[in-house]
Amino acid sequence: MNKFAKxxxxxxxxxxxxxxxxxxxxxxxxxxxxxxxxxxxxxxTNELKIYVAQKDINGEALIRFxxxxxxxxxxxxxxxxxxxxxxxxxFPDVKDPLVRSQILNFLAFNSSHQGNFDKAIExxxxxxxEGEKSGNEVSALWGFFSLAVFHYDFKDYVNSEKFFxxxxxxxxxxxxxxxxxxxxxxxxxxxxxxxxxxDAEKLLLQVLSYYKELDVSSGQSRALNDLGVxxxxxxxxxxxxxxxxxxxxxxxxxxxxxxxxTTLNEMAELLLAEKNYAxxxxxxxxxxxxxxxxxxxxKLYRTHLMFSQLYRNINExxxxxxxx
Numbered sequence: 001m002n003k004f005a006k007x008x009x010x011x012x013x014x015x016x017x018x019x020x021x022x023x024x025x026x027x028x029x030x031x032x033x034x035x036x037x038x039x040x041x042x043x044x045t046n047e048l049k050i051y052v053a054q055k056d057i058n059g060e061a062l063i064r065f066x067x068x069x070x071x072x073x074x075x076x077x078x079x080x081x082x083x084x085x086x087x088x089x090x091f092p093d094v095k096d097p098l099v100r101s102q103i104l105n106f107l108a109f110n111s112s113h114q115g116n117f118d119k120a121i122e123x124x125x126x127x128x129x130e131g132e133k134s135g136n137e138v139s140a141l142w143g144f145f146s147l148a149v150f151h152y153d154f155k156d157y158v159n160s161e162k163f164f165x166x167x168x169x170x171x172x173x174x175x176x177x178x179x180x181x182x183x184x185x186x187x188x189x190x191x192x193x194x195x196x197x198x199d200a201e202k203l204l205l206q207v208l209s210y211y212k213e214l215d216v217s218s219g220q221s222r223a224l225n226d227l228g229v230x231x232x233x234x235x236x237x238x239x240x241x242x243x244x245x246x247x248x249x250x251x252x253x254x255x256x257x258x259x260x261x262t263t264l265n266e267m268a269e270l271l272l273a274e275k276n277y278a279x280x281x282x283x284x285x286x287x288x289x290x291x292x293x294x295x296x297x298x299k300l301y302r303t304h305l306m307f308s309q310l311y312r313n314i315n316e317x318x319x320x321x322x323x324x
Contacts, residue, residue: 009043018051019096022059026102041070058099061090065103069110075257075293084110101130101139108146112153113258115297120150141170141179148186152193153298160190178214181207185222192229201230218259221250225263232270240270261290261299268306277314284310 008028015021025047044063051059065087071080087103094100108123124146131140148163164186171179184203191200204223211219228243244267251259264287271280284307291300304323311320 012047018054018056018059021047021050022056022062022096022099025059025062026098041067044070057090057093058096061087061094062099062102064090065106069106072110072113072294073258074255075290077293077295097130097134098136098139101127101134101136101143104130105142105146108143108150112150113294113296113298117150117153121147124150137170138174138176138179141167141174141176144170145179145183145186148183152186152190155193157190157194161187164190177210178216181210181219185219185226188223189226189229192226192233197230197233201227204230217250217254218256221247221254221256221259221263224250225259225266228263228266228270232266232273237270237274241267244270257290257294258296258299261287261294261296261303264290265299265302265306268303272306272310272313275313277310280306280310 008024012021012024012028015024044067048060048063048067050056051063064083068080068083068087071077071083091100091103094103104123104127108120108127111117111120111123124143126143127146128140128143131137131143134140144163144167148160148167151157151160151163154160164183168180168183168187171177171183184207188200188203188207191197191203204227208220208223208227211217211223224243224247228240228247231237231240231243244263248260248263248267251257251263264283268280268283268287271277271283284303287303288300288307291303307323308320311317311323
């Protein structure tokens, strides 16, 4: 656990008011949740005992959902589903709108990973409503961030930029640099898709420096992955591969399998473009296994599409058709 995460743990440990502990916990999780799942889950397990003992539904539901989500991210679907079922039993009795907002935002992303974007959008708007009810603008802004991500996935770049910009301005207004960095990373991805690669690269180098300063590994890997995408677009393939390898190393180290699947797909796409079919097939096989483990249909779709392109190029039409 890095020094910043340790500071949060120490701060939470001395706080006696359970409601305040919950709010501190949400700050901690937003920053370091996907930086070290194993360490975070150990910490959450200890916290859970406190809320269960005190029959604090708000704290118990929040922690169980965090644990559930981390299990899904690591591909442990059985444990994830077990905790998720407990959360859904508790959720109707959760009264704190700030906690409800946080859980709804996680529910939105969980739905999107399973390919259920209608439900993801619905949860995002519910997240915004609960966040506004709580009086905590930052909580509501995460809902707008989610909407930006989902519209990006739909290739609706106009609305994606609108939501990212709205969230970015709000995070800056509230002096919440982590949220701003997440939005800038999202805008960089959007700029890559719309041909503004110089703007994207400038943003990514800026946020990479910030993530390194705070030792947020998930943010670093995200920025490195997208810098690889930019290098590929500039036909700097070796540079792109190096960025991808750095991103993959971080994501494997933290067992962030959702990120691993993304980076493997990016690497495979580059290897296909270079006609390095043997390495492309090897990378796609690893990507396929990872996508199946985390049950991410949208990423698995991309993997099968590239498999079909690969087998068409090496004259194996039946395999190409099967994957298509």
